Amino acid sequence: MTISNDKEFKSALAGLSPSQQRQVAARFVQAVFPLSNDVRIKAALEAAGRAGISDAELAIVAQAANTARVESFTQCGREADWSAQVGHFVAKAAVACVKPAEGGGNLAWDAAMQARMARTCQTVADGVGTENREAETQYRILEAFLNS
Amino acid sequence: MTASLEKGIRVLKEVIDAPIASYFNSCVHCGLCAEACLFYTETGDPKYTPIHKLEPLRRVYEQEYTLLGRLKKMVGLSKPVTDDELDQWQELVYNSCTLCGRCSAVCPVGNDIVYMVRKFREGMSASGHAPAGIKGAVTRTVTIGSPMGVKLPAVQAQMKHVEEDYGIPIPLDAEGAEYMVMLSSMEIINFPEYLAAIAKIMHQAGKRWTLCSTAFEATNAGIQIGNSDLAKVIVSRIVEGAEKLKVKTVISPECGHAYTALRWEGANLIGRPFTFDVKHIIEVLGEFQAQGLLKTEGFETDRLTFHDPCQLARRGGVIQQQRNLMNQVAKNFVEMPDAGYMNWCCGGGGGASAIEEGEELRLEAFKKKKSQLDVVKPDRLVTACANCRIVLEEGLEHYQMEIPVVGLTELIAEHIPEKGA
Numbered sequence: 001m002t003i004s005n006d007k008e009f010k011s012a013l014a015g016l017s018p019s020q021q022r023q024v025a026a027r028f029v030q031a032v033f034p035l036s037n038d039v040r041i042k043a044a045l046e047a048a049g050r051a052g053i054s055d056a057e058l059a060i061v062a063q064a065a066n067t068a069r070v071e072s073f074t075q076c077g078r079e080a081d082w083s084a085q086v087g088h089f090v091a092k093a094a095v096a097c098v099k100p101a102e103g104g105g106n107l108a109w110d111a112a113m114q115a116r117m118a119r120t121c122q123t124v125a126d127g128v129g130t131e132n133r134e135a136e137t138q139y140r141i142l143e144a145f146l147n148s
Numbered sequence: 149m150t151a152s153l154e155k156g157i158r159v160l161k162e163v164i165d166a167p168i169a170s171y172f173n174s175c176v177h178c179g180l181c182a183e184a185c186l187f188y189t190e191t192g193d194p195k196y197t198p199i200h201k202l203e204p205l206r207r208v209y210e211q212e213y214t215l216l217g218r219l220k221k222m223v224g225l226s227k228p229v230t231d232d233e234l235d236q237w238q239e240l241v242y243n244s245c246t247l248c249g250r251c252s253a254v255c256p257v258g259n260d261i262v263y264m265v266r267k268f269r270e271g272m273s274a275s276g277h278a279p280a281g282i283k284g285a286v287t288r289t290v291t292i293g294s295p296m297g298v299k300l301p302a303v304q305a306q307m308k309h310v311e312e313d314y315g316i317p318i319p320l321d322a323e324g325a326e327y328m329v330m331l332s333s334m335e336i337i338n339f340p341e342y343l344a345a346i347a348k349i350m351h352q353a354g355k356r357w358t359l360c361s362t363a364f365e366a367t368n369a370g371i372q373i374g375n376s377d378l379a380k381v382i383v384s385r386i387v388e389g390a391e392k393l394k395v396k397t398v399i400s401p402e403c404g405h406a407y408t409a410l411r412w413e414g415a416n417l418i419g420r421p422f423t424f425d426v427k428h429i430i431e432v433l434g435e436f437q438a439q440g441l442l443k444t445e446g447f448e449t450d451r452l453t454f455h456d457p458c459q460l461a462r463r464g465g466v467i468q469q470q471r472n473l474m475n476q477v478a479k480n481f482v483e484m485p486d487a488g489y490m491n492w493c494c495g496g497g498g499g500a501s502a503i504e505e506g507e508e509l510r511l512e513a514f515k516k517k518k519s520q521l522d523v524v525k526p527d528r529l530v531t532a533c534a535n536c537r538i539v540l541e542e543g544l545e546h547y548q549m550e551i552p553v554v555g556l557t558e559l560i561a562e563h564i565p566e567k568g569a
Contacts, residue, residue: 006312063550070545074337076535077285077369077502080296085337113313117340120305130305135312 001146003139012142013108018101022048024145025097025111028138029090032118036090040064048097055100062098069095082125089118112138153231156275160208160229163267171259172209175199181251181261186492186516187244187509198251198261201240204229205268234277241265241272242279243506244513247372247405247498248458253490262463269374278373281502285369286378293385295369295502296333303331303364306340316347321393322358327432328395328424329357330366330386330410332403334534342402342534345561349433352564353441357399363389366401368409372499379409380417386410390424397425399432402555404459404497404533411464428460429557430532434469437476444563447479450527454481454556455517455540456491457533470532470556477563484520492516494531496539514543521551532556 003009013021026048033045044065047053072088074080093114096107119134182188182197194200210217211226220226251261272278278286285295292299307318319325327350335342350357363386370379390398400407409417411426427435436442454474460466467488474481486492495513500506517540521529529544529551531537540553 006315067545070541073538073541074296074334075501075538076332076334076367076496077281077295077372077499079284079288080298080302080333080337082302088338113309116312117309120309124302124305130301130308 001143003143006135009112009135009139009142010106010109012146013112014106016108018107019051020145021106021108022053022097023051024142025093025108027141027145028108028112028115029093029097031137031141032086032090032093032115032122032134035118035122036087038068038087038091040068041091041094044094044098048094058098058100062095062100065091065094065098082121086118086121086125089114089121093118151274151276153234153275156234156271156277157208157229159274160205160268160271161212163270164205164209164213165267167260168205168264168267169209169213171261171264172206174257174259176257178256180254180256184250184254186250186495186513190513190515191509195240196244198245198265199259201237201245202261202264202268204233204237205264205271231275231277234272234275238272238277238279239506241268242282242498243500243503243509245498246458246493246495246500248493249462250458250490250493253462266371266374270376271374273374279499279503279505281504282369282373282499285499285502286373286375289369289378289382294333294365295367296337298333298336298365300361300364303336303359306336306343307359309340310344310347314344314347316351318343318347319356319358321361322356323393324395325356325358325393326396327355327357328360328363328390328393328398330399330401330406331359331364332367332401332406332534333365334367334403334538335401336364338538339534339555341558342555345555345558346429348561348564349436349442349557352443353436355441358393358395360389360393362392366403366406366410368406369499371405371409371413372502376417379413383410383414383417387414387418387422390422395424397427397432400426400428402429402457402532402534402537402557404457404535405499408459408463428464428466428532430460430469430473431466433473433557433560437469437472442476442560443565444477444560445565446477446563448477448528448559449479451480451482451525452478452528452530453484453521453524453526454487455484455494455529455531455536456488457531457536458491458493458497460532461491462489473556473560474530477560482524482526484524486520492520494536494539495543496535501535501539510539511543511546514539514546517543518547518549521549526551529553530556530559
């Protein structure tokens with residue numbers, strides 16, 4: 001299967017089971033994880049990537065990932081540090097990966113969007129504008145997942 | 149001009165107007181304002197009594213504008229206001245006051261204490277005693293146009309992100325649009341989903357709307373620090389943008405002080421009426437709901453409660469709209485004690501959340517919100533202010549309360565059918 005745009009991407013993700021969505025979402029976030037390197041997020045991604053993860057295990061890593069998300073908010077009135085903001089969106093993407101299946105919606109799509117935000121923050125921080133190839137990277141990740 | 153004590157005292161003399169004079173004369177020292185202030189109720193420290201926070205201003209009033217005070221000053225019996233004293237008062241005027249207005253609401257003689265704090269901040273700022281965090285926000289507002297240093301390319305990145313995510317175009321500089329949507333830096337940096345929600349709602353309602361490249365930032369650091377000149381500059385940018393695009397209504401985002409600055413103080417700051425209306429996004433959603441333009445499907449079934457942002461509910465009088473909106477999408481909406489007009493502040497308004505050294509006190513004051521939440525035990529907390537949202541999330545995290553926080557505009561947008569969006 002070849003994916004060449006967001007419509008195909010979103011549709012393919014929506015067709016996955018919650019467990020599969022979690023696994024592929026973890027791969028999307030792994031692609032931007034080096035921009036953060038928060039150990040709590042690493043644990044969440046490892047858990048999300050496992051096929052047989054239990055709800056109890058998910059709850060524990062979700063809590064830790066959420067703490068990382070809350071701690072990385074930029075407060076009102078403080079100077080925006082785009083490098084630091086990368087970490088916030090990586091954490092937000094990780095939270096999407098490990099949220100409960102019930103009410104999770106298209107969690108892989110949510111994680112993909114947050115991962116793209118993380119990449120955009122990184123390019124802004126690097127002073128090279130907002131253009132990047134994260135969407136294409138995610139298409140290839142999903143193709144590999146579907147074809148595996 | 150460089151800040152100095154001399155300049156600060158001069159400004160304090162200038163800001164003392166007839167209302168402030170009458171307020172100081174009317175105070176009956178009943179202490180009710182203390183019980184209304186979460187910094188007092190949660191610490192028990194009398195220095196956080198709201199009227200006490202104004203003591204240096206009261207002394208300037210007495211020494212300059214009362215006969216007895218002037219006589220005492222002439223014979224050296226009055227205590228002058230000093231730099232050291234104003235330095236000490238910084239904590240009381242900024243860190244421990246969110247301009248929430250609860251003290252003004254309970255005063256039995258009608259003293260608008262928050263009005264006095266706002267005026268006192270003018271002198272504090274002029275004397276160089278505003279907190280470094282807010283000063284930094286002001287500097288960035290002057291040099292960059294945003295208190296958090298957000299520039300147009302960052303907004304355009306968010307626009308692109310939303311367009312990819314939802315497939316709905318985000319208009320920029322569309323002349324003749326009915327609505328000009330403002331954002332707070334917080335929404336640009338932390339909550340891109342707000343812009344997405346606006347796009348979905350406007351698309352479904354069939355309204356023409358736009359962002360403005362020269363006036364996308366709604367936050368007004370001038371109001372927070374207490375600098376009317378700066379507040380005027382920020383409002384003027386918005387007015388110029390709105391008039392250039394010939395919009396009918398400017399929508400203030402989910403940001404409390406942005407709303408107060410533009411809706412209630414803006415026209416006075418620039419010295420003339422606006423040529424457009426100013427509404428908070430919740431007011432606009434309320435209108436859409438009343439006109440049948442807000443068509444949602446499905447309901448949230450978990451237990452939801454609503455935190456009223458002080459500037460929206462108490463200072464702005466917008467109370468029923470958010471409840472009507474909640475009831476449109478929630479089956480199990482419960483009210484916290486003191487909800488609505490007398491709701492308790494999150495603890496981070498009025499610039500307080502930008503003050504790093506005030507964090508410990510903020511978390512102490514958050515116990516009030518915790519106690520409200522403990523009564524209703526919600527599954528999720530909804531609000532309509534991006535700053536409240538982060539302060540609430542931090543407080544909940546600190547006290548290990550697992551209650552997710554969501555924005556009301558986003559919650560509504562989530563119930564708009566895909567075909568409608």
